[in-house]
Amino acid sequence: MNTSPIAAVILDWAGTTIDWGCVAPVVAIQETFLEQGISISTSDARLHMGLAKKEHLKSILNLESVANQWIFKHGRSFSDRDVNTLYSYLERKLLDCLASYSTLIDGTLPLFDELRSKGIPIGSTTGYTSEMMRIVQPKAAKLGYKPDIVVTPDQVGLGRTAPLMIYSNAIQLKAYPLHRVIKIGDTIADIAEGKNAGCWTIGLALSGNALGLTKSEINELDFSTKDTLFKNARDQLFKAGADYVVDSIADCGTIIESIALRIRDNHRPSLLKASLPI
Ligand SMILES: [Mg+2]
Known part of the structure; x- marks a missing residue:
């Protein structure tokens, strides 16, 4: 039984619980555009990460440097048909490589066990489709991570930044009100x-897209570069309105405890910032 004031914790997948650095989508996106003779920088591939994959592709095609490359290559702007072609390729690339990027991020299992022991329901949302999650979920489950619910954009008709996947989690987990999620x-x-969705939010700065580096890439950085990149990653998530920003899922336990205390004191999560870039 859940005796905590927290009604549910809803976790993202890539860059949060699996795939440190959120590498799989970047590799797949770059290869997808290369197939069309267009070169995408890692930072362009990462700019709108987290959206449903078709929306993500559109957002990249709308970047000035990419739009110009497309016109130079094809003699016209991109069409919906082009987006569909790119998406089909991206989907195949991701389905091919996801199994290799489903390793758990350190701290996932301890947090999972802690939430389980407190009876707090564990939900999840993602930018991956149901078909992609059919590859990822069993891999993660084999490693011991099995959230109660997985909701994908195709199940609810809209991906992030819409809150519908969180609403679906809340309904299935019977978790309410959302200011306790x-x-x-x-x-x-x-x-x-x-x-x-009106939830509390914790941003993870180092394990995922905000920093966008593998552990070995991080280890190769000198102190001052590391300092600057870490600060930029944290700022990105704070500017988006995160209530808390920590390095990775390994640091979430104490923050969840703090939020529980704040909920008991009738505090509410911060509101959405109007100036989000997506
Ligand atoms: Mg992610």
């Missing part, structure tokens, strides 16, 4: 999704 994720889109 916590959303945890590594992208601006995750924070916007949580804020749009």
